[in-house]
Amino acid sequence: MDHLPRVTALGGGHGLSASLQALRQVTDQLCAVVTVADNGGSSGRLRGELGGLPPGDLRMALAALCGDDSTGRQWAGVLQSRFHSPGPLNGHAIGNLLIEGVWQHLGPVEGLELVGQLLHVQGRVLPMSLVPLAIEADVIGADPRRPDDPCVIRGQHEVAVAQGEVLCIRLVPDAPPACPQAVAAVEDADFIVLGPGSWFTSVLPHLVVPELADAIVNARGRRVLTLNVVPAGETEGFSPARHLELLAEHAPALRLDTIIVDAAFAADDRHLHRYAQALGAEVVVADLRMRDGSARHDPLRLASVYRELMVG
Structure with missing residues (x-):
């Protein structure tokens, strides 16, 4: 090559x-190319308040592509750091709020391109879909009353922490x-x-x-x-x-x-x-x-x- x-x-x-x-x-x-089904933590809160795509996994990808020089490492640290306060900002990732703010002006793809240029990232970050998604899974053993029967668990966070064995997943909307x-x-x-x-x-x-x-x-x-x-x-x-x-x-x-x-x-x-x-x-x-x-x-x-x- x-x-x-x-x-x-x-x-x-x-x-x-x-x-x-x-x-x-x-x-x-x-x-x-990044999944857009996150519903936990800062991303879940922003998704519930603003609608649209969850920024968290996209933020992590941008941070991973920041430069290896001191400026790049500083930007990666800023993106990943979180607010500590007694108010509603507590726990939000700074990078999530930056991405959401840019999105309100430019939309997902152009917004991520602009943030990437600002951070001098090595590469490009894209969402897998422009539609916010939910993950739905069939899980055996999640309901202790029916340990042998599959039940439906919905939500990325809920699936990730579900008790029992996950059999398969679907996306909502289909x-x-x-x-x-x-x-x-x-x-x-x-x-x-x-x-x-x-x-x-x-x-x-x-x-x-x-x-x-x-x-x-x-x-x-x-x-x-x-x-x-x-x-x-x-x-x-x-x-x-x-x-x-x-x-x-x-x-x-x-x-x-x-x-x-x-x-x-x-x-x-x-x-x-x-x-x-x-x-x-x-x-x-x-x-x-x-x-x-x-x-x-x-x-x-x-x-x-x-x-x-x-x-x-």
């Missing part, structure tokens, strides 16, 4: 942030329109990266937006899936193979080129390679965990794998 690869990364929250921190060390031709610029970014990419992140609330939602899912399935670029270092929360106890099975259930037509798995997570899963083969993918196993042993991706280690895969 005689140019830096064009990479579109899809996800939300801390998982997407980790992926972007790694990818920005490989290329500056980078676009983040079949929402994709952000056209996000679809174009997937179509133009040399590499499309899914994950890591909360499987049901950050990764799978992209595959149930029909236009976006079609773009991913039919993309000319190579499709890369990065699995989490440790299954937790929504997927606690799930094997790597079970993560792949859920992906296939939500997007049966999806095929992958590469699946990146942490060595410790892959070690005890004898079904991983068979499931990966069914999706058309090669498995890349590497030590990806933070050196202190915490259950997070080390951006430098992940960047090394991305670089080998995308640049050679």
